[in-house]
Amino acid sequence: MEISTNYSITKDELKNKVILVTGANRGFGRAMTLDLAKAGANIIMLGRDLDSLETTYDEVLDLGYQEPILYPLDLEGATPEHYEQLQKNILDNFGQLDGLIHNASIIGTMMPIEQYDIKLWYSTMQINVNAPFMLTQALIPVLNKSSDARVLFLSSSVGRVAKAYWGAYGVSKFAIEGISKTLSEELEKTNIKVNSIDPGRMRTEMRRTAYPAENADNNPLPDTKSPVIVYLMSKKAKKLNGEQLVLPNV
Numbered sequence: 001m002e003i004s005t006n007y008s009i010t011k012d013e014l015k016n017k018v019i020l021v022t023g024a025n026r027g028f029g030r031a032m033t034l035d036l037a038k039a040g041a042n043i044i045m046l047g048r049d050l051d052s053l054e055t056t057y058d059e060v061l062d063l064g065y066q067e068p069i070l071y072p073l074d075l076e077g078a079t080p081e082h083y084e085q086l087q088k089n090i091l092d093n094f095g096q097l098d099g100l101i102h103n104a105s106i107i108g109t110m111m112p113i114e115q116y117d118i119k120l121w122y123s124t125m126q127i128n129v130n131a132p133f134m135l136t137q138a139l140i141p142v143l144n145k146s147s148d149a150r151v152l153f154l155s156s157s158v159g160r161v162a163k164a165y166w167g168a169y170g171v172s173k174f175a176i177e178g179i180s181k182t183l184s185e186e187l188e189k190t191n192i193k194v195n196s197i198d199p200g201r202m203r204t205e206m207r208r209t210a211y212p213a214e215n216a217d218n219n220p221l222p223d224t225k226s227p228v229i230v231y232l233m234s235k236k237a238k239k240l241n242g243e244q245l246v247l248p249n250v
């Protein structure tokens with residue numbers, strides 16, 4: 001289902017909402033953090049690099065938006081105990097969670113499966129699939145405390161239609177689509193709505209790594225696409241569940 005990126009954020013439309021964004025330090029995660037904070041949400045910025053998390057945090061404050069919370073965590077090494085601790089911290093500090101955005105991912109490498117490096121395959125699956133699974137599992141109880149909660153999985157076109165040489169990344173996004181759809185059905189009768197989204201191409205480090213020869217200036221900046229994430233977290237999108245969303249490349 002294609003949704004327009006043409007969305008104007010209204011001040012305070014997400015006031016009092018608590019939303020966790022993974023990979024919030026840069027790329028699309030940074031753009032979403034800025035727009036969600038602009039809309040008044042309390043953002044829990046999860047990422048592994050404290051310096052760049054702090055840079056984005058400072059940007060949010062400089063713009064006068066809602067102050068976020070920094071949560072340094074490396075999703076590759078994180079264990080169920082780390083996610084239980086995160087659940088406890090959210091419960092103690094906010095009492096509930098209203099949004100969970102699984103954005104952090106690595107691209108792995110472009111390689112035929114026949115030759116794919118096994119260690120890199122494991123790392124890609126750990127960060128792109130196992131971490132979102134464990135994080136979601138640990139946070140369902142706090143999402144359940146919200147009267148209107150959202151889980152959003154960042155996907156990709158190569159997680160919907162297979163493309164040669166995309167290796168572990170493509171396979172990981174197929175798995176994300178599977179988790180998203182399965183969870184949306186399991187939680188159908190609850191207040192938690194679950195969707196996946198293919199954001200389309202964006203001018204980020206990941207895109208530069210995947211397409212080193214293209215002119216990056218032709219790719220839209222992530223902040224042209226992030227306002228619609230505010231819409232997806234707002235009550236206006238309450239009916240969406242189990243959808244494979246896609247953003248147009250404008």
Ligand SMILES: NC(=O)c1ccc[n+]([C@@H]2O[C@H](COP(=O)([O-])OP(=O)(O)OC[C@H]3O[C@@H](n4cnc5c(N)ncnc54)[C@H](OP(=O)(O)O)[C@@H]3O)[C@@H](O)[C@H]2O)c1
Binds near residue numbers: 201
């Ligand atoms: N850009 C595109 O054209 C495009 C197209 C389709 C789908 N997507 C999807 O959109 C999402 C965002 O992509 P992007 O382009 O913004 O990517 P990006 O610029 O490469 O950013 C990836 C983010 O994931 C974080 N991350 C990676 N490994 C991590 C780990 N072990 N622990 C914690 N955080 C980790 C990175 O943190 P560090 O700074 O620490 O590395 C960074 O914040 C991804 O899910 C991607 O698959 C992107």
